[in-house]
Amino acid sequence: MTRQVYLSGQLVAEEDAKISIFDSAVLLGDTVTESTRTFGHCPFKLSEHIHRLYKSLKVARIDPGMNADEMLNVTLRMLEANLPDYREGDDCWIVHNISRGAFIPGPDPTVQRSVATVMIYTQPLDLRGWAKFYTDGCHAVTPMSRIIPSQSLDARIKNRSRMAYTLAEMEAKLVDPEAQSVILDIHGNVAENKGGNVFIVSDGVLKTPRTTNCLAGISRATVMQLARLRNICVEETELQPYDLYTADEVFFTSTPYCIMPATKFNGLPVGDGQVGPMTQRLLRAWSEFVGLDIVRQARKQLPASEAG
Ligand SMILES: Cc1ncc(COP(=O)(O)O)c(C=O)c1O
Known part of the structure; x- marks a missing residue:
């Protein structure tokens, strides 16, 4: 049809x-x-x-x-x-x-x-581009370009002018063709990905930037909701690259993939370099919430040789 x-x-x-x-x-x-x-x-x-x-x-x-x-x-x-x-x-x-x-x-x-x-x-x-990151994690990379300051265009206005995000993503991919951008703001604080929000887990606490420099993602809110329901401490705070280098876990959130783990940040392993337990727990919680296995659905779209 x-x-x-x-x-x-x-x-x-x-x-x-x-x-x-x-x-x-x-x-x-x-x-x-x-x-x-x-x-x-x-x-x-x-x-x-x-x-x-x-x-x-x-x-x-x-x-x-x-x-x-x-x-x-x-x-x-x-x-x-x-x-x-x-x-x-x-x-x-x-x-x-x-x-x-x-x-x-x-x-x-x-x-x-x-x-x-x-x-x-x-x-x-089409989830094929993200499917393997659920198990392998992706490489998060900070591009040279900075996010448009909210003083110029408030990041909470979800708009279609994507040139800045696209260029930043291209720069990240110069480092690694499969990299996913972690775009900083003009002060050097972590802002967001070209189409997602950024979270870290540090000593059991889930942290994410405030919406002064990023979109108020619905997936971001969902993760915070699922975490708080499980008595996981959630902080909205400024994060610098240092916090990602030293985090136990890093992940992105966005509508299509929900949660995308990152196991490498600018070439260094995040934590032990594996998808962390909190990330997996939150992914399971989200799957339970919607009654559908999010990881399974994405991996089913991969050709049999890659689905594992
Ligand atoms: C720039 C940007 N940040 C974050 C997000 C994540 O928002 P949501 O979780 O509502 O999809 C998006 C979604 O497209 C986005 O474009």
């Missing part, structure tokens, strides 16, 4: 979903975004994602032309139209991209001159 996407008021076949080359999404990268995922075809924390979307829209001063409840309803309608295409065991992303709409060059790019362009779609959740 052709994928059905939602475009500014209607569900249309993917090939009929066309936007103008003069849209502010294209001309200005002026777009806020959300990515939610499903577990067993059920959206995970969709209301929280839509709540964050509306905060981004407010701060970006974009009027989406509908309220949060309406956004939730059209999203569910779009998901329902596409679920027959997903096999049992496979899941999808649900992506929202909302731009200010038509852009007319002139002295004032801030005026919203048309209705917003609201784009919502599902995407098969």
Whole structure:
């Protein structure tokens, strides 16, 4: 079946979903975004994602032309139209991209001159790129580029202007083609990954940067929630590279993979160089929470020779 996407008021076949080359999404990268995922075809924390979307829209001063409840309803309608295409065991992303709409060059790019362009779609959740990191851990690397300071663009506005993140990720991959970035802020504090938040475990305490320099990740909040329910001490604090070098465990959090362990940081082993017990415990806790084995689902997508 052709994928059905939602475009500014209607569900249309993917090939009929066309936007103008003069849209502010294209001309200005002026777009806020959300990515939610499903577990067993059920959206995970969709209301929280839509709540964050509306905060981004407010701060970006974009009027989406509908309220949060309406956004939730059209999203569910779009998901329902596409679920027959997903096999049992496979899941999808649900992506929202909302731009200010038509852009007319002139002295004032801030005026919203048309209705917003609201784009919502599902995407098969391809986990192959992350699957082996659950068991082997990834190599976390600090790129040269720093995160855009929140004084310029608040990191809590989840937006589609990804140039800075992409360049930082490319720099990390100069060190190791499979590296995952740990981007620092202009003060040298750990901020975030190009698409994830960063955690360390140090003497049994789970630590993560405050949201002064990173996105308030829904997965970040989920990990903190799961940890606190298990009486694990959680601290939101400043972290420097030193803290990652000397941590017992390091991991990233993000919607598609939930938790991605890092077993190497800038070439040095993290702890004993193995995926740590707290990381594994939190991954198990998340799997229990959603009733689906997160690691198994990802590893099942690997070719048999790599699945182990
Ligand atoms: C820059 C950035 N940081 C962190 C995250 C993690 O956020 P979430 O857990 O809500 O997916 C993302 C997600 O795409 C992101 O783009």
